Amino acid sequence: MLLGCIGDDFTGSGDLGNTLAKAGMRAVQYVGVPDGPAAPHVEAGIVALKSRSLPVAEAVAQSRAALDWLRAQGCTQYLFKYCSTFDSTREGNIGPVAEALADALDATRVIVCPAFPATGRSVYLGHLFVQDRLLNESGMQHHPLTPMTDPDIRRWLGHQVRGSVGHVAAAVVGQGAEAVRTALDAEHAKGHRLIVADAITDADLVTLGQGAADLPLITGGSGIAMGLPENFRARGLLSGSAAAWRGQAGPVVALSGSCSAATRDQVARHAARHPAHEIKAGALMAGEIDAEALADWAMAQDGIPLLYSSADPDAVRRAQNRFGTAQIATRIEALFATLARTLVARGVTRLISAGGETSGAVVEGLRLAQLEIGPEIAPGVPMMRAGDALVVALKSGNFGGPEFFTDAARMMEAPQ
Numbered sequence: 001m002l003l004g005c006i007g008d009d010f011t012g013s014g015d016l017g018n019t020l021a022k023a024g025m026r027a028v029q030y031v032g033v034p035d036g037p038a039a040p041h042v043e044a045g046i047v048a049l050k051s052r053s054l055p056v057a058e059a060v061a062q063s064r065a066a067l068d069w070l071r072a073q074g075c076t077q078y079l080f081k082y083c084s085t086f087d088s089t090r091e092g093n094i095g096p097v098a099e100a101l102a103d104a105l106d107a108t109r110v111i112v113c114p115a116f117p118a119t120g121r122s123v124y125l126g127h128l129f130v131q132d133r134l135l136n137e138s139g140m141q142h143h144p145l146t147p148m149t150d151p152d153i154r155r156w157l158g159h160q161v162r163g164s165v166g167h168v169a170a171a172v173v174g175q176g177a178e179a180v181r182t183a184l185d186a187e188h189a190k191g192h193r194l195i196v197a198d199a200i201t202d203a204d205l206v207t208l209g210q211g212a213a214d215l216p217l218i219t220g221g222s223g224i225a226m227g228l229p230e231n232f233r234a235r236g237l238l239s240g241s242a243a244a245w246r247g248q249a250g251p252v253v254a255l256s257g258s259c260s261a262a263t264r265d266q267v268a269r270h271a272a273r274h275p276a277h278e279i280k281a282g283a284l285m286a287g288e289i290d291a292e293a294l295a296d297w298a299m300a301q302d303g304i305p306l307l308y309s310s311a312d313p314d315a316v317r318r319a320q321n322r323f324g325t326a327q328i329a330t331r332i333e334a335l336f337a338t339l340a341r342t343l344v345a346r347g348v349t350r351l352i353s354a355g356g357e358t359s360g361a362v363v364e365g366l367r368l369a370q371l372e373i374g375p376e377i378a379p380g381v382p383m384m385r386a387g388d389a390l391v392v393a394l395k396s397g398n399f400g401g402p403e404f405f406t407d408a409a410r411m412m413e414a415p416q
């Protein structure tokens, strides 16, 4: 294994696997820290954690354990993947995890770059944009767990870390990899270890990747990985053999716990043409929801049945005020975990899940150990083989086209 990656959620880890696989690395996503060694063909290993919303100390401990395992696999470079909308609170977890990994690796210059231009996220003068809106006006200010109320990544990260935060501006990145290296050195000389880097285009991300060829630790969204495979290829370290992919026929069900704007639109469109059943937070908390009955309903439908708790920001806020933010999230995620397990036990072979935390619960519910990264369904969303007769698609809340659920079901079935 060459590149060792730690993802703070499951959809995000798949997104990273997608970027690395497209750029020619053989990538495998592990569900948590594996017990045994990796298979010899794996060039990029991604340990997917569900650490985004954990208490800081737990997120740090899990990330350190992942790093230890990746080091034992012989990696020479490490990447900490978080969300392209920098999902975190003022108290953590991105800063503390990045600092802990930097401590362990003696990393003195650590790039922080959530940009992912293909999905509209760019960093300019330290500020994160989603399309043409600043992050705090993009809808992310309403996120149920990590509301993003400040678009200045330098300032937000500054709240989270012990050290100070540096910056490399777009004008410098535009001058190429050598200019990036010089700027990183200058920020290091000023005493900054975590250094926010601007990136507006894919070309900027490739430049940053080139500039980071000799750095032990890089952090960012999946975009920051775009330039890294080429560094390994240039050193003659990649096999060049892509993994073979086969599609999966059989029953399909979609689950959605994401409350992001994009998912709510996808849910509404899907519900207009396919069987769809809403899981209401109030009914769940009142003990009125039975996973077995929901699975019965899904298995009896034609088309692509969808079970969803996705709700608009007002409904989410009301539910959180009534039941508590963590309590409601825990109950909803536990339900999706049980549903996933029940559906697969009843013969579902294609499972689609929308939402990072939701997908984490689904994957944990299925007790999967590893996922082989397959072809891309939409930017940032690969399909993944999870077993002999199971293919999954784990979608980040904000990703995917308007007809994502039908697109995914169709592509997962195709032989190649």
Ligand SMILES: Nc1ncnc2c1ncn2[C@@H]1O[C@H](COP(=O)(O)OP(=O)(O)O)[C@@H](O)[C@H]1O
Pocket (backbone or CB within 6 Å): 143, 144, 145, 257, 258, 259, 260, 263, 280, 281, 309, 310, 311, 315, 316, 319, 320, 328, 329, 330, 332, 333, 354, 355, 356, 357, 358, 359, 395, 396, 397, 398
């Ligand atoms: N109706 C609802 N009311 C309150 N919280 C909800 C509701 N539906 C889902 N949630 C919670 O909101 C969170 C959504 O996060 P996630 O699944 O990561 O989606 P996204 O990728 O869009 O952020 C989950 O913890 C989920 O359990």
Ligand SMILES: O=C(O)[C@@H](O)C(=O)COP(=O)(O)O
Pocket (backbone or CB within 6 Å): 009, 011, 012, 013, 015, 016, 082, 083, 084, 085, 116, 221, 222, 355, 356, 357, 380, 395, 396, 397, 398
């Ligand atoms: O970088 C991204 O946006 C994604 O890879 C990601 O991390 C998504 O997280 P969720 O929105 O929680 O699915």
